[in-house]
Every structure is written in C-alpha cells, then in structure tokens.
Amino acid sequence: MATVTTAAPRIAVPGVLKHPVLRKLLLLALAAAILVPLANARWASGTWPAALTVDFTEPLTKASVWIIDNRDSHPLFLYFFGHISNAVVLAVRAVYLVLLAAGWAGVTAAASLVAWRVAGFRLAAGTGIAFLACGFLGMWIPTMQTLALMVVAVLASVAVGALLGLAAGLSDRMDRILRPVLDTMQVLPAYAYLLPVVLVFGMGVPAAVLATVVYAAPPMARLTALGLRGADKEVLEAVESLGTTARQRLLTARIPLARKELLLGLNQTIMMALSMAVIASVIGAGGLGDRVYQALGSVDVGAALAAGIPIVLLAVVLDRVTGAAGEALGDEPQPNGRARWAYALVAAVAVAVAGRLAGRLDWPDAWALNIAEPVNRAVDWMTDHLYSGVPVIGGTADWAAHFTTWVLDPVRDTLQWLPWWSVLLIVAALAWLIGTWRTALTAVLAMAAIGVLGVWEPSLDTLSQVLAAVAVTLVLGFATGIAAARSDRVERMLRPVLDVFQTMPQFVYLIPVVALFGVGRAPAVAAAVVYALPAVVRITTQGLRQVDPAALESARSLGATPAQQLRQVQLPLARPALLLAVNQGVVLVLAVVIIGSLVGGGALGYEVVAGLAQGDLATGLVAGAAIVCLGLMLDRVTQPTERRAKKGA
Amino acid sequence: MRFRTTAVVAGASSLLLLTGCGAADMTKQASPFANAQGVKTVTLSVQSWVGAQANVAVAQYLLEHELGYRVDTVQIDEVPAWDALSQGRVDALLEDWGHPEEEQRYVKDKKTIVPGGDLGVTGHIGWYVPTYFAKQHPDVTDWKNLNKYADRMRTAESGGKGQLMDGSPSYVTNDKALVNNLDLDYQVVFAGSEAAQITQIKQFAKEKKPFLTYWYSPQWLFKKVPMTEVKLPEYKEGCDADAEKVACAYPHTPLQKYLNADFAKSGGEAAALLKKFKWTTEDQNEVSLMIAEQKLSPEEAAKKWVDSHESTWKAWLS
Numbered sequence: 013m014a015t016v017t018t019a020a021p022r023i024a025v026p027g028v029l030k031h032p033v034l035r036k037l038l039l040l041a042l043a044a045a046i047l048v049p050l051a052n053a054r055w056a057s058g059t060w061p062a063a064l065t066v067d068f069t070e071p072l073t074k075a076s077v078w079i080i081d082n083r084d085s086h087p088l089f090l091y092f093f094g095h096i097s098n099a100v101v102l103a104v105r106a107v108y109l110v111l112l113a114a115g116w117a118g119v120t121a122a123a124s125l126v127a128w129r130v131a132g133f134r135l136a137a138g139t140g141i142a143f144l145a146c147g148f149l150g151m152w153i154p155t156m157q158t159l160a161l162m163v164v165a166v167l168a169s170v171a172v173g174a175l176l177g178l179a180a181g182l183s184d185r186m187d188r189i190l191r192p193v194l195d196t197m198q199v200l201p202a203y204a205y206l207l208p209v210v211l212v213f214g215m216g217v218p219a220a221v222l223a224t225v226v227y228a229a230p231p232m233a234r235l236t237a238l239g240l241r242g243a244d245k246e247v248l249e250a251v252e253s254l255g256t257t258a259r260q261r262l263l264t265a266r267i268p269l270a271r272k273e274l275l276l277g278l279n280q281t282i283m284m285a286l287s288m289a290v291i292a293s294v295i296g297a298g299g300l301g302d303r304v305y306q307a308l309g310s311v312d313v314g315a316a317l318a319a320g321i322p323i324v325l326l327a328v329v330l331d332r333v334t335g336a337a338g339e340a341l342g343d344e345p346q347p348n349g350r351a352r353w354a355y356a357l358v359a360a361v362a363v364a365v366a367g368r369l370a371g372r373l374d375w376p377d378a379w380a381l382n383i384a385e386p387v388n389r390a391v392d393w394m395t396d397h398l399y400s401g402v403p404v405i406g407g408t409a410d411w412a413a414h415f416t417t418w419v420l421d422p423v424r425d426t427l428q429w430l431p432w433w434s435v436l437l438i439v440a441a442l443a444w445l446i447g448t449w450r451t452a453l454t455a456v457l458a459m460a461a462i463g464v465l466g467v468w469e470p471s472l473d474t475l476s477q478v479l480a481a482v483a484v485t486l487v488l489g490f491a492t493g494i495a496a497a498r499s500d501r502v503e504r505m506l507r508p509v510l511d512v513f514q515t516m517p518q519f520v521y522l523i524p525v526v527a528l529f530g531v532g533r534a535p536a537v538a539a540a541v542v543y544a545l546p547a548v549v550r551i552t553t554q555g556l557r558q559v560d561p562a563a564l565e566s567a568r569s570l571g572a573t574p575a576q577q578l579r580q581v582q583l584p585l586a587r588p589a590l591l592l593a594v595n596q597g598v599v600l601v602l603a604v605v606i607i608g609s610l611v612g613g614g615a616l617g618y619e620v621v622a623g624l625a626q627g628d629l630a631t632g633l634v635a636g637a638a639i640v641c642l643g644l645m646l647d648r649v650t651q652p653t654e655r656r657a658k659k660g661a
Numbered sequence: 662m663r664f665r666t667t668a669v670v671a672g673a674s675s676l677l678l679l680t681g682c683g684a685a686d687m688t689k690q691a692s693p694f695a696n697a698q699g700v701k702t703v704t705l706s707v708q709s710w711v712g713a714q715a716n717v718a719v720a721q722y723l724l725e726h727e728l729g730y731r732v733d734t735v736q737i738d739e740v741p742a743w744d745a746l747s748q749g750r751v752d753a754l755l756e757d758w759g760h761p762e763e764e765q766r767y768v769k770d771k772k773t774i775v776p777g778g779d780l781g782v783t784g785h786i787g788w789y790v791p792t793y794f795a796k797q798h799p800d801v802t803d804w805k806n807l808n809k810y811a812d813r814m815r816t817a818e819s820g821g822k823g824q825l826m827d828g829s830p831s832y833v834t835n836d837k838a839l840v841n842n843l844d845l846d847y848q849v850v851f852a853g854s855e856a857a858q859i860t861q862i863k864q865f866a867k868e869k870k871p872f873l874t875y876w877y878s879p880q881w882l883f884k885k886v887p888m889t890e891v892k893l894p895e896y897k898e899g900c901d902a903d904a905e906k907v908a909c910a911y912p913h914t915p916l917q918k919y920l921n922a923d924f925a926k927s928g929g930e931a932a933a934l935l936k937k938f939k940w941t942t943e944d945q946n947e948v949s950l951m952i953a954e955q956k957l958s959p960e961e962a963a964k965k966w967v968d969s970h971e972s973t974w975k976a977w978l979s
Contacts, residue, residue, distance in 0.1 A: 080744065080766070081766075084771075100693075101693045102693075104693040104694075105693035105694075108693060108694060157694050160693070160694075214744055214745070214748055214750075215737060215741045215744060215745050215750065216745065216748070216750045217693050217694075296735065296737065296741075296745065296750070298694060298733075298735060302735065302736060305736060306707070306709075306736045308854075312856070384958075385956070388956060530857075530860065531852065531853055531854075531857040531860070531861075609853075610853070611853065611857075612851075612852065612853040612857060614851070618830065618851070618853075621830060622830035622831070624738070624741065625738035625739075625740065625741070625829065625830050625831030626738070626740050626830065626831060627738075627740030627741050627743070627744065627763075628740075
C-alpha cells in the first residue's frame with residue numbers, strides 16, 4: 013500500500029532531524045544516480061533480471077534425494093540424527109503414556125492442584141474447567157498428544173535456552189556472537205523453521221519437536237542472559253567480598269537474582285512452543301493442530317473450532333499459571349508450603365488411582381458435546397445471508413472481493429511493476445531514515461538475496477499483503493491505542509481482551525476468517541490484522557501514557573485543545589513507542605500472512621506448503637529462505653535506532 | 662505436574678542408557694502415539710479429498726468395531742505420505758493416484774512399501790466446464806476452442822486471462838505445463854484445497870456463470886453440479902513422461918492401495934482386511950456424499966454404509 017511507504021518517512025522528519033535526513037537522502041540519490049544507469053544498461057529494468065538469479069533447484073533436489081536414499085544406511089543418520097529422533101520419540105511416548113495412565117481425572121486433578129499451589133484457587137478452578145472442556149469437546153486424546161509433545165519440547169527448549177543464556181550471560185564474547193542471532197531468530201516467521209528439519213528427519217513427531225525447540229529456545233536464552241547481566245552490581249560485590257568462588261557466586265547470587273527473568277523466559281518459551289507445536293501439524297505433529305489442519309483443508313469451521321478451543325484454553329491456562337508463578341516469587345514463602353505440595357501430590361495420585369479403579373481412564377464417549385454441527389449450521393446461515401448481497405453494506409465476501417481488487421491487486425501490481433533497483437532504493441532509504449546505515453545495508457542485502465533466489469515476484473506478492481495488512485493494523489491499532497490512552501474505562505475494558513488475543517497461537521486466527529471471508533488473500537490479511545492488533549494497541553497505549561505529564565500540563569495551560577495536545581505533544585513525544593509498534597506490527601503480520609497460505613493466501617507461504625505437499629523440498633527451501641530474507645528486511649527497515657542502544661528485550 | 666516431570670527425567674535417562682551405543686535407524690521409528698497401552702493401533706493416512714476420507718472412514722469403522730483396533734488417522738499429502746509410509750509412521754495408504762517415481766524408489770528399490778492391491782475404483786482427472794454452459798456452447802468441450810472463451814472465464818485472481826481453477830497444490834497436476842504447451846490464454850489459479858474449490862464451483866453454479874476447472878471422477882459433486890469434460894489431446898502411454906513437455910490428457914488410473922512392508926507382514930487381521938478392501942465407485946460416492954453434502958461425520962456415514970452393505974464387507978473379513 014502506497015500510503016505506508018510514504019507515511020513512514022513523514023513520521024521520520026520532524027524539524028531537528030532535517031539536516032541529517034537530507035544528507036542521507038542526498039547521498040542515496042547520488043549513489044542511485046551512478047549505479048542505476050549502470051544497472052539499467054547491464055540488465056533491463058522491470059522485474060529482477062534473470063542473469064542475477066542463481067538456480068538452487070538442482071543441488072537442493074539432489075541433496076533431498078540423497079537424504080531420502082541414505083536415511084536408513086548412512087552413518088551420519090544411523091549414529092547421530094537417528095539417536096536424536098529416537099530420543100524424541102521415546103520421550104514423547106513416555107510422557108504420553110504417563111498422561112494416558114493418569115487418565116482424564118488424574119490429569120485434570122494434577123493440573124488443577126499444581127495451578128492451586130503456584131497461582132491460587134481461582135486459577136486452579138479455571139485450569140480444571142479448561143481441561144474438562146477439552147474432554148467435553150471430544151478432544152481429550154489430541155489434547156494429550158499435543159501436551160506430551162509440548163512437555164518434551166519445552167523441557168528441551170529450556171535446557172538449550174538456559175545453556176545458551178548462561179554462556180551469553182557470563183561471557184561478553186558469546187554475548188556479542190549470540191545476540192544478533194537470537195534477535196534475528198525472534199523476528200522470523202515460524203514457517204521458515206519447518207523445512208530444514210523435515211529435510212533431515214522426514215515428516216513426523218521428531219521433526220515437529222525439533223522445529224518447536226528451535227523456535228521456542230531463543231526467548232529463554234535472551235532472558236537468561238538478560239537476567240544474569242542485570243543482577244545488582246552492589247549485591248554481587250558484597251557477595252564477592254565474602255570470598256566466594258565464581259561458581260558459588262553464580263549459584264547463590266546471580267541465578268537467584270535472575271529468577272524473575274528466568275520465569276518470564278519460561279513463560280515465553282511455553283507460549284511459543286504451543287504456537288509452534290500447533291503449526292507443526294503441517295509436518296506431522298499430530299494432536300490438536302492436526303485436527304485444525306484437517307478441518308481447514310475441508311473448510312469445516314465447526315470441527316476446526318472444536319479443536320481450536322482447547323488450544324486457546326491450554327494457552328490461557330499455561331500463560332496465567334506461569335505468569336502467576338513469576339509474580340508470586342517476591343512474596344514471603346507461605347508457612348508449611350512443602351506440606352501443601354505433598355497434599356497436592358497425594359490428592360492428584362489418589363484421583364488418578366480412583367479413576368483407574370473405576371475403569372474410567374478414557375474420556376467417556378457419551379460425555380462429548382458436539383459443537384461442530386451447530387457451528388457449521390451457523391456458518392452456513394452466515395454464508396447464505398451475510399456472504400453477499402446484503403443491502404447497502406454488501407456481504408463479507410463482497411468486502412473481501414473489493415479489498416482484493418481495490419487494495420491488494422493494485423499494491424501487488426505496483427510493487428511488481430516497479431523496476432527492481434527502485435525497490436532496493438526504497439528499502440535503503442526507509443531503513444536508513446529510520447535506523448542506521450548498518451540496518452539499511454542488511455535490509456538491502458536481504459532484499460537482493462530474495463532476487464538472487466529467483467522468487468522476486470511471489471515475494472513482492474507476499475510483501476503487498478504484508479503492507480496492506482500493516483496499514484489496516486496501524487490505522488485500527490493507533491485509533492484504539494489513542495482511545496485507550498485517553499480513557500481509563502476503555503483501557504480497563506480492552507485489557508482482558510488483549511490479554512486473551514495475545515496468548516492465542518497464530519493458527520487459531522485462520523478459523524474465523526475462513527468462515528467470514530471464504531478463501532483467498534483477503535482472509536489471510538484479515539487474520540494477520542487480528543493477530544497483530546493487540547500488540548500494536550498495547551504499545552501505542554503505553555507509549556502515549558508515558559509521555560511526560562509536565563509537557564502535557566504546559567500545553568494545556570497554553571490553551572491547547574485535546575486534539576492539539578494529541579497531535580503536537582503526545583504523538584511526537586511517543587514517537588519511539590509508535591515506531592516500535594510499527595516494527596512489532598510488521599513482524600507479527602508477516603508471520604500470519606505466511607500461514608495464510610493455508611487459506612488461499614498464495615505467494616511465498618504457498619510455495620512452502622506446496623514444497624511440503626509435493627515432497628519438492630527445493631521449492632520449499634528456497635521459499636523458506638526468501639521468507640527469512642523478507643522478515644529480516646521488514647524488521648531492519650522498521651527498526652528504530654533506539655533498539656540498538658537499548659539492551660535486551 | 663511433578664510426577665510427570667519425574668517420569669520424563671526417568672524416561673529420558675533410561676533412554677539415554679538404551680540408545681547410548683549402536684545404530685538407530687530413524688526410518689524404523691513408529692509414531693510415539695501408536696500402540697499406546699497395549700491397544701492394537703493402526704495408523705491410516707487420509708488425503709484431503711472426500712473420496713479418500715470415505716475409504717478411511719469405512720476401513721476405520723470396520724477395524725474398530727469388527728476387529729477391535731484403535732485407529733489413528735493422519736492427514737498427509739500424497740507425496741509425503743509415501744515417505745511416511747516407508748518409515749512406518751503410517752501403516753497404509755488407501756487411495757493412490759499414481760506416483761511412478763515414488764513407486765520405483767520405495768516399492769522396487771528399497772522394498773519398504775508393498776502394493777496392497779486395487780481399491781476397485783478407477784480415477785480420471787480432466788478439465789471440466791459446467792453442463793449448462795456446454796449446452797449453450799457445445800464447441801467449448803474441445804480444447805482448441807478454449808481460447809475463444811477465455812475472456813468469459815476471467816476472475817479477479819486470474820488477471821487478464823481466463824481462469825483454470827486447480828485444487829490443492831498437492832494434487833497430481835500437469836496444468837501449468839498444459840496451458841503453456843497448448844498455448845492457451847489461461848492462468849492456473851489454485852483454490853488451495855478441494856473444499857475451497859467446491860465452495861467456488863457451487864458459487865459459480867448458483868449464478869450460472871461459466872468456469873473451467875481441474876476436476877476428477879469419481880466425485881460426488883457431479884451429482885450436484887453436472888459438469889462436462891473438455892477434450893484434451895488424447896492420452897498415449899508415456900506422453901506425460903516429461904513434466905515440462907506434457908501436452909496430452911490425463912490417463913484413467915485404477916486407484917491403488919499401499920501398505921508398509923513390515924505392517925503387511927505382521928499386521929495380522931488389520932493388514933488382511935486392508936488388503937482385501939475393495940469397493941466400487943458407487944459405494945465410495947455414496948459415503949462421500951453423506952460426508953460432504955449431508956454433513957454427517959465420517960463415522961456416522963461409515964456406519965450407515967456398513968449397515969446396508971453387509972455382503973460387501975463380510976468378504977473382506979474372511
């Protein structure tokens with residue numbers, strides 16, 4: 013969308029910055045004036061020149077065929093990957109068997125009692141209800157499969173993340189090496205991680221678990237390092253003066269001091285693992301995600317919802333319980349806490365044994381609540397009545413069609429019509445104006461890499477969807493954020509909604525948009541908007557609220573109207589927060605636009621899915637690499653200079 | 662959650678001991694969810710189209726209710742399903758539309774997959790236009806006249822060309838090459854899934870609009886939206902050998918079943934049943950129609966069919 017490309021520099025040009033901005037633009041123009049005619053003469057304008065692409069299809073196809081042919085005979089697979097795969101299978105199986113042996117009553121009781129111990133009575137009740145709801149929806153077995161996969165993936169992520177974090181927290185050199193890697197991993201869409209593991213491990217649970225670990229470990233590593241580095245210097249000095257060894261200092265002071273960050277890391281790791289465990293159904297993870305995936309394949313909204321609700325419930329419960337554990341850390345330990353843990357344990361075992369003796373291990377079939385049928389009837393009614401031909405406002409399908417023809421198509425066509433060098437120039441200019449020459453260089457190189465990979469056109473298609481979605485997200489997000497910043501009531505009403513929306517895995521958003529908008533690019537964009545909105549609203553609200561009250565007061569005393577206050581004081585002062593909101597919005601939107609290929613979004617995400625579906629890993633891997641580059645480019649272009657200077661998070 | 666963690670720790674350490682040495686062949690590792698608690702489990706691969714769901718629904722119903730198995734179903738696309746079958750992550754594939762390359766690799770070279778016999782249904786892929794349109798313009802059913810109608814088949818997604826609607830990217834298709842090699846003024850647009858394609862076809866049919874679509878028989882939708890096949894250059898053995906140069910119609914394929922080699926040997930009654938499983942196009946359409954059009958759950962649809970066709974399936978059990 014053209015408005016975004018022009019809007020961004022406008023934000024970036026308040027009076028003080030004028031001269032450096034002009035200088036940067038002049039320099040770029042100079043560089044362009046020299047390079048463009050050269051490029052133009054050498055390779056034609058228009059789309060990315062074929063002479064500059066490298067075809068990776070053949071080596072990649074060869075590699076993938078070699079792997080398939082040698083997977084059961086080559087020592088690398090037999091003695092290394094095979095053991096990893098085997099360990100994952102055995103571990104997941106062990107957890108799954110334990111869960112099944114505990115039966116539904118035992119699992120529910122154990123989960124509630126743990127929630128009671130760490131987070132109090134209300135969350136315990138909520139946890140119990142959530143687990144029972146999974147059973148009532150007829151999803152007990154898939155829920156346990158997802159849970160088993162999650163337990164293994166989270167444990168592995170925490171172990172890997174903590175180790176990396178420890179290294180980065182203790183050694184400056186490791187920190188310098190790891191930080192950019194972790195920063196980058198944080199902004200990449202989940203989809204990009206799927207293909208490499210499939211290539212090595214094939215479809216199935218081991219690949220799913222490993223992709224989840226790769227995706228979920230970085231937050232743990234970042235926060236561990238942050239916690240270790242953020243420890244109070246004076247406390248450390250005091251401990252040192254007591255003549256402790258380095259290891260004692262680490263174990264008795266630095267790690268305990270970093271408890272809060274460690275638990276926050278655990279919380280984030282769990283949430284990301286859940287998100288990924290669901291997406292990994294595309295590569296055979298099974299469980300709840302697979303049910304959603306199957307249902308989306310047949311546009312069966314009811315069945316998708318029946319599997320989607322347990323995912324949401326799991327997400328909310330896990331988030332609240334680990335979050336509450338983090339908050340409770342600072343409190344005084346309760347008297348006889350140990351005894352209560354023992355009671356909880358005994359009670360859980362008692363319930364499990366009782367369930368076993370009663371012969372009620374499996375969730376009774378008779379207790380299933382069939383929501384798929386009524387939901388599908390509602391959706392059918394909606395498609396019949398709201399889809400098209402509603403007087404005056406038109407139907408949802410009409411909106412989707414209009415959005416496609418009036419917004420998505422023109423943006424895509426413009427992007428694909430632009431000469432390739434001009435796209436690079438725009439990227440360079442934006443990135444340099446908002447960030448530093450370093451971010452600009454990374455962005456341009458990433459964009460050029462997309463061209464070299466030979467997926468210029470589909471990437472621009474994806475980019476057009478991202479731009480359209482970001483524009484909508486920012487308009488809605490800023491408006492809501494401003495409203496929430498000005499009125500406490502609005503903020504109070506919004507907070508629980510935002511909380512729930514932010515914890516939901518990306519996959520879940522695809523379900524309602526298919527019901528409303530059918531399939532195509534428009535529903536993919538709609539899902540992306542809904543997913544990115546909470547973060548943008550939240551950051552905007554916080555940014556506006558943190559504006560110095562003295563500045564506002566003086567504006568008010570000068571007789572500025574509320575609109576003037578907002579436009580001339582609050583928004584300029586909240587600029588860093590707004591830029592951060594843009595950055596977050598772009599990263600989140602990209603993640604979902606890619607997944608949107610499952611509902612007809614096409615472009616890069618589609619090539620990944622097609623690569624997986626056709627067993628043609630070369631196509632998939634190239635598209636995956638392009639997604640990585642696109643994510644990198646979008647992040648760097650919108651990356652405010654401040655983030656460099658600020659440490660961590 | 663504490664005892665869960667201890668179990669994991671115990672499990673993990675014992676497995677480390679177990680696997681510390683020796684080779685581990687990852688192609689022989691079943692799904693961690695299979696055969697839990699000593700229940701005999703069969704894992705079936707379901708493809709995303711309704712016909713395949715119908716096969717699996719009936720097989721699953723019989724395995725569960727007549728033979729006492731627990732059946733896991735996994736949705737895997739056609740080509741990865743071969744890989745999963747070879748690795749034993751699924752036990753059987755009930756409807757394959759012909760993948761010579763995979764057959765060569767897994768059945769003939771590696772011998773990890775064995776053929777499971779005919780499904781009894783013959784599949785055919787082709788290009789179709791709605792019959793109401795073909796009646797008005799009889800010459801549209803020859804590919805040579807398709808360009809004449811290109812502008813009538815235009816949509817928002819196809820740009821300036823006519824739209825040739827394809828289903829899921831995972832289905833067997835030569836359409837992009839065909840459009841290219843036959844010099845057709847058409848753009849292949851993927852609906853993304855069979856269900857999405859059906860939704861679109863129904864929308865078109867409701868408004869009596871013309872459309873051109875990749876479609877296949879047996880398919881229950883023909884009963885709802887009658888469609889006429891467009892004649893493509895005749896299929897000859899081997900004319901589709903080079904994927905880039907295909908310029909002929911799709912063959913008529915007797916659909917095949919495939920089993921994992923180990924499962925075929927030691928799968929007992931389940932393997933025997935799946936090998937004998939054979940029904941007709943009408944049978945499959947009956948079940949598909951119940952699932953897709955009457956919105957019955959696959960299990961209910963299978964039960965209805967099983968109740969009324971005892972003689973057919975009794976033969977599979979003997």
